[in-house]
Amino acid sequence: MAKLENETLIGYLREAFGEEISGVEEPFGLLSITTAKEKILEVLAFLKTHKDLQFIYLTDITAVHYPEQALSIAVVYHVHSLVNNRRIRIKVFLDGNRPEIPSATSIWNGANWMERETYDFFGVLFQGHPDLRRILNVDEMEVFPMRKEYPLEDPNRVDKKDFFFGR
Template sequence: MDKLSNPIVLEKLQAKFGDRISLIGEPHELLTIETDKDAILDVLRYVKDDPGLRFNYLTDITGVHYPEQEKAFCVVYHVYNMLQNHRLRLKVFLAGPDPIISSATSVWNGANWMERETYDFFGIIFDGHPDLRRILNMDELDVYPMRKEHPLEDPNRVDKKDFYFGR
């Protein structure tokens, strides 16, 4: 078995999925690729089951909110090949106030709680998830705390007024 490297991973993914895969970059030598929400389950199954790749461990699923972009939400998957100590990051960008993506629980059972956490903090809906509900925040909470929709500080705080600082 050849030593797994970023060019080999990228070549195999582009050969299998063509233009549905695009390279974002390799920050800190971590291959980061983008795909679309319709292909993500196929890509995840492929990187897990292909004998040449064998990314057999789902490290993390999380979200990112980019409010200034057209596709304001990003779901990020980190997978790991434990046999060759190689990592891969997959990103899917989503649009809309209620972003929806297919659940990865059909590929990894461990995706269950990661998707619940991402839903809880970003409001990203994982279609087909067996139990999509809040996991860390209160059920009554009507906002998603990691979305960048609110000011960072309360504008009514009096201890932040300039006259306290001689300005």
């Protein structure tokens, strides 16, 4: 089999999903695509099971918070084809007020802890997850610390006032 190039991979995805694949980019050679949350499981299953692609290794699931956008939470999947030595990033943008997306645990068992961590830090609810609960933060925590909803520093700190530094 010839080496799998990004153009070939995009061709496979466009043939299977058409306009459901958007936001195609190649930062530093890493193919990045965007899809809808309704299609994410189909796209992931296609990448994993297609005989020429074989993206069988789920590297990571995480999220990014873009507070200035309407769809402010992006869930990001990184998958790797060990056979073709090719990686792809798949992004899904969600409403930040109620970020819900289907769980990928039906495709990869290893998605379990990655989804729990993403829930713990960003508040993304993975529908159908077998045990969605906090994994690193305390259970009583009511906020999601990786969201950009809080000031970077406490405005009431007195040790950073100018008069302490002769200004």
